[in-house]
Amino acid sequence: MLNRVRKRNQPPGPKGKVIKGSLNDFQAGPLPFLFKTAKEYGPISCFRFGPFQNVYLVNEPDLIKEILVTKQKSFVKSRDIQTLKAVVGEGLLTSEKDMHMQQRRMIQPSFKKSHISSYAQDMIDTTHSFISKWKNEEEKVITDDMMDIALGIITKTMFSMDFEEGAKKLGEPMDAVMKIGVKRMRSLIQLPLWLPTKNNRKLKKAVSKLDQEIYQIIERRRQEPGVHSDLLGVLMEAKDEDDGEGMSDLQLRDELMTIFLAGHETTANLLSWTLYLLSQNPKAEKKLYDEIVGVTGDNQVTPENFADLPYTQFVIWESMRLYPPAYVIGRQVDKKVNIGGYHFKKGEMVLMSQYVMHRNSDYFDNPEEFIPDRFADNFMKKLPTYAYFPFGGGPRVCVGNHFSLMEGVLALAVMMKEYSVKMAPNHGEIKPQPLVTLRPKYGLRMIIKRRASNS
Numbered sequence: 373m374l375n376r377v378r379k380r381n382q383p384p385g386p387k388g389k390v391i392k393g394s395l396n397d398f399q400a401g402p403l404p405f406l407f408k409t410a411k412e413y414g415p416i417s418c419f420r421f422g423p424f425q426n427v428y429l430v431n432e433p434d435l436i437k438e439i440l441v442t443k444q445k446s447f448v449k450s451r452d453i454q455t456l457k458a459v460v461g462e463g464l465l466t467s468e469k470d471m472h473m474q475q476r477r478m479i480q481p482s483f484k485k486s487h488i489s490s491y492a493q494d495m496i497d498t499t500h501s502f503i504s505k506w507k508n509e510e511e512k513v514i515t516d517d518m519m520d521i522a523l524g525i526i527t528k529t530m531f532s533m534d535f536e537e538g539a540k541k542l543g544e545p546m547d548a549v550m551k552i553g554v555k556r557m558r559s560l561i562q563l564p565l566w567l568p569t570k571n572n573r574k575l576k577k578a579v580s581k582l583d584q585e586i587y588q589i590i591e592r593r594r595q596e597p598g599v600h601s602d603l604l605g606v607l608m609e610a611k612d613e614d615d616g617e618g619m620s621d622l623q624l625r626d627e628l629m630t631i632f633l634a635g636h637e638t639t640a641n642l643l644s645w646t647l648y649l650l651s652q653n654p655k656a657e658k659k660l661y662d663e664i665v666g667v668t669g670d671n672q673v674t675p676e677n678f679a680d681l682p683y684t685q686f687v688i689w690e691s692m693r694l695y696p697p698a699y700v701i702g703r704q705v706d707k708k709v710n711i712g713g714y715h716f717k718k719g720e721m722v723l724m725s726q727y728v729m730h731r732n733s734d735y736f737d738n739p740e741e742f743i744p745d746r747f748a749d750n751f752m753k754k755l756p757t758y759a760y761f762p763f764g765g766g767p768r769v770c771v772g773n774h775f776s777l778m779e780g781v782l783a784l785a786v787m788m789k790e791y792s793v794k795m796a797p798n799h800g801e802i803k804p805q806p807l808v809t810l811r812p813k814y815g816l817r818m819i820i821k822r823r824a825s826n827s
C-alpha cells in the first residue's frame with residue numbers, strides 16, 4: 373500500500389519511518405524539519421505523516437499563489453484549523469466556501485483602513501497605560517507584557533472593556549483553550565470531543581466559560597441603546613449585502629471568539645520578537661528612536677503619526693520576515709488539482725511556510741540578518757508576491773492585517789519613545805517555539821531602561 377502511494381509521480385522528499393513517516397521528525401522540530409526539507413528537495417516536496425497522510429511542502433512563490441489564489445477553490449483549510457472549530461465554531465477562520473464568503477463580506481468593512489484608524493487612539497492609550505507601570509532598569513518577562521498589551525488592545529477595541537476585566541474574563545480561559553488545542557493538533561489520533569478524557573473535559577470547561585462571558589457581553593449590548601463604534605457594535609450593525617440579514621447571536625459569538633483568538637497572540641508575538649531584534653541591533657534601534665522623536669518631538673504619539681513612521685513600519689515588516697507569527701499555512705486538497713506538474717489528490721495536505729520562504733536567499737540578501745532598510749524603495753513591489761506573505765493571501769488573507777500593522781507600529785512607537793530594551797543578563801538561548809503561533813520559547817526576560825529625556 374505504502375509503495376503504491378509513493379509510486380505515483382510524486383515530488384521528492386524524506387522517506388521517514390515505515391509507519392509514522394516523517395511525523396516524529398516534524399514534531400521534534402517543525403522549523404528545522406521544514407527548512408531542511410525545502411533546502412534538500414526544492415520548490416515542492418512530499419512526505420508522510422503516519423501511514424497514509426501525504427503532505428506536500430510548497431516553497432515557491434508562484435506555486436503558493438496557485439494554492440492561495442488562482443486554484444484556491446480546490447482546497448479547504450487544514451485539519452489543524454478545523455480542530456479550532458471546537459472553540460470558534462463557524463467563524464471567519466474556520467468556515468468554508470459560501471458561508472465563509474458571506475461572513476467575510478459582512479466583517480471586512482469593519483477592518484478597512486478607514487475604519488480601523490478609529491481604533492488607533494485606543495491602541496496608543498492602552499500601551500501607555502501599561503508602560504506607565506514600568507519602572508526604570510526593571511527586569512521584565514517582556515513576552516507576558518506584550519501579551520497583556522495585545523489582550524488589552526483587542527478587548528478595548530472589540531468590546532470597549534478595560535484590560536483587567538478582559539484579561540480575567542476572557543484571557544485565562546482562552547489561554548487554556550490554546551494549550552489544549554495545540555496538543556490535539558499535534559497528535560496523530562484525535563479522540564472525539566464527546567469522549568470524557570481529561571483534556572476534553574478541560575477544553576469544554578474553558579469553552580463554556582468563554583461562551584458564558586461572550587453571550588453576556590452580546591446580551592448587555594443588545595439592551596444598551598445607541599451607536600457603538602467598537603468592533604462588536606460594528607458587527608451587530610453589519611448586514612448581508614444580498615438578503616439584508618444581520619448576524620445571529622451564534623454567528624456573533626463565533627466571530628468574536630475568532631477575532632479574539634486570531635488577533636491577540638499573533639500581535640503579541642510580533643511585538644516580542646521586534647523588541648528582541650532591536651535589543652540585538654543597536655544601530656536599528658537608534659534609527660527607530662530618532663525617527664519617532666523626529667516625528668513626535670515633545671508630544672505623545674498620535675494616530676496621525678502612523679503615516680509618518682516609515683522606518684518603524686520597516687522594522688515591523690522585517691521582524692515578521694524573520695519571525696513570522698504565522699509561520700506556516702496549511703491546506704487540505706478538496707478536489708484533485710495539478711500543482712507544479714504533480715497531481716494532488718483529495719485529502720492530501722499542503723504546507724507553505726513563511727518562516728522558510730522568508731529566509732530564502734533567492735529573494736532576501738543576507739537572509740539571517742535583521743535589516744529593516746531592505747524594505748525601503750518599494751522593495752515589496754519588486755519581490756514575487758508570495759516570497760513574503762506574513763498575512764497569507766487570496767480570499768483568506770488575514771482580515772486583521774491593517775489592524776495589526778497599525779497596532780504594531782503605534783505600540784512600538786509608544787514603548788520605544790520612552791524606553792530602550794536589552795536582554796537580561798544570563799538569558800539563555802533564544803529559540804522560536806512553533807505552537808499555534810511562533811513564540812519565543814521560555815519567554816523573553818529583558819531589562820527596560822527609561823530614556824534620558826524621560827527620566
Ligand code: HEM
Pocket residue numbers: 449464465466476630631634635636638639642696697698701702762763764765767768769770771772773775776
Ligand atoms: C501580526 C499579526 C497577525 C498575523 C501574522 C496574522 C496572520 C494571519 C494569516 C497568515 C492568516 C491566513 C491563514 C490561512 O490562510 O490559513 C490569518 C487569517 C486571519 N486573521 Fe490574522 N494575523 C495577525 C493578526 C490578526 C488580527 C489582529 C486579527 C483580528 C483583529 C486577525 C484576524 C484574522 C482572521 C479573522 C483570519 C481569517 C480570515 C479568513 O479566513 O477569511 N489576525 N491571519
